[in-house]
Amino acid sequence: MINVTRQIDKLYDRVAEMVASLPLPLKEHINRTCDLARRLGKIHGVDDKRCALGALAHDLARHLEGSQLLMQSREKNIPLNSYELDSPVLLHGPLAAVWLESDLGCDDEEVVNSVRYHTTGRPSMTNVEKIVFIADKVEPEKLTGNSGLILVAEKIEVDLDESILEYLKLRIRSVMQQNKVVHPLALETWNYLIQEE
Ligand SMILES: [Fe+2]
Numbered sequence: 692m693i694n695v696t697r698q699i700d701k702l703y704d705r706v707a708e709m710v711a712s713l714p715l716p717l718k719e720h721i722n723r724t725c726d727l728a729r730r731l732g733k734i735h736g737v738d739d740k741r742c743a744l745g746a747l748a749h750d751l752a753r754h755l756e757g758s759q760l761l762m763q764s765r766e767k768n769i770p771l772n773s774y775e776l777d778s779p780v781l782l783h784g785p786l787a788a789v790w791l792e793s794d795l796g797c798d799d800e801e802v803v804n805s806v807r808y809h810t811t812g813r814p815s816m817t818n819v820e821k822i823v824f825i826a827d828k829v830e831p832e833k834l835t836g837n838s839g840l841i842l843v844a845e846k847i848e849v850d851l852d853e854s855i856l857e858y859l860k861l862r863i864r865s866v867m868q869q870n871k872v873v874h875p876l877a878l879e880t881w882n883y884l885i886q887e888e
């Protein structure tokens with residue numbers, strides 16, 4: 692256990708060094724997400740250090756241009772589907788997950804998956820994944836002037852699943868209203884959680 696904690700602490704320091712070189716607004720978003728993920732971990736009895744590590748790493752590749760995301764994802768043999776080819780920004784999670792797992796040697800599958808799936812979610816997310824997912828969506832800065840998200844944020848301390856459902860409802864509805872494509876993983880996440888309720 693001590694070794695596992697030490698590995699998480701070490702990884703946290705290495706990821707923090709990488710975050711330090713990111714553009715300021717991104718860095719600030721990551722830090723707010725990380726603070727919230729840590730707090731949610733404590734509230735819900737989930738290892739807060741692992742939640743914080745996932746949150747710290749989630750947007751490591753968010754500053755890259757679409758062409759860079761595509762190129763680097765191909766180099767890392769990340770499978771590309773039509774959604775990602777159309778919208779390469781979707782690759783920033785999967786790419787950061789590969790950096791964390793392969794380049795930094797993180798063998799904590801839940802933490803790696805929390806980074807990989809933080810944009811869309813996925814069915815049967817673990818608690819670490821759920822916390823990183825929702826912390827990213829409702830960190831304090833995102834709530835300003837968004838009454839829908841405030842409703843989501845009110846649920847995060849009480850029930851993670853309910854807060855994720857509330858967020859997905861908001862998100863999927865808005866994507867549909869804009870006549871845009873809904874990512875299948877977001878829909879699958881919705882279906883999974885609503886059946887669980
Ligand atoms: Fe992201």
Ligand SMILES: [Fe+2]
Pocket residue numbers: 720724749750827
């Ligand atoms: Fe983010």
